Amino acid sequence: MKNSFELAHVGINNGDADEAQRLCDLLCLMFNLDARAGKKSEFAGTFFECVRSHYLGTHGHIGMATADLASAVEELSGKGFGFDDATAAFFDDGRLQNIYLAGEFGGFAIHVMQK
Template identity: 30%
Template sequence: MNEQNANPVELFGMRVAHVGINATDPADALEIAELFSTMMGLPVIETPVSYFNDSLVEIMKQNGRGTKGHIGFAVNDIDAAEKWFAERGLEVNEESRALLPDGGTKLVYFKREFAGFAVHLCRE
């Protein structure tokens, strides 16, 4: 594939990993997660900072990143994807980088919001 015509979906298997919703507090987050559970039949999974409905929706227990929430994009090579996006002027926020025990990147947010949403890359 010609690099000029390449796109990250094809290059890195990029897909929407989840949509993040900012709640006002933990009780509000749980109520939202339970609504999505009723709608989709997916279990509610609690983490220290959020509730997930399977891996599709993440409801933050507080006002999280992004004015309207966040969108996580899974990629099969996060280092290469970061470089590809940087070459196109989309910088990552180093302060947001979360690491795996092996030192690799688990997730990293872009510096700018997209239409009010924080956007992050994460490992597939």
């Protein structure tokens, strides 16, 4: 089965919380977005996640959403892509919520998430 994917957000690594906040404020001003604080990040709208530290990926990460994450993981595995099982997050009912692909792509980590 071919799954469809859509860009959910771009995560940008920052040195610390102040740097992440400054970048978030700038992106919100630039593109007329609303800011929202997350657990580990500042969000500029739904497009940009300004991570408060250096997380996965040299530059950050790209979040891709899909309607059927279990099927998408199966499809990507069949294409030869691996996953970093340590990054898997689950919903309360045990279904996979998101997981990072193994490695980097153009300096970015990629995670796929349930839409």
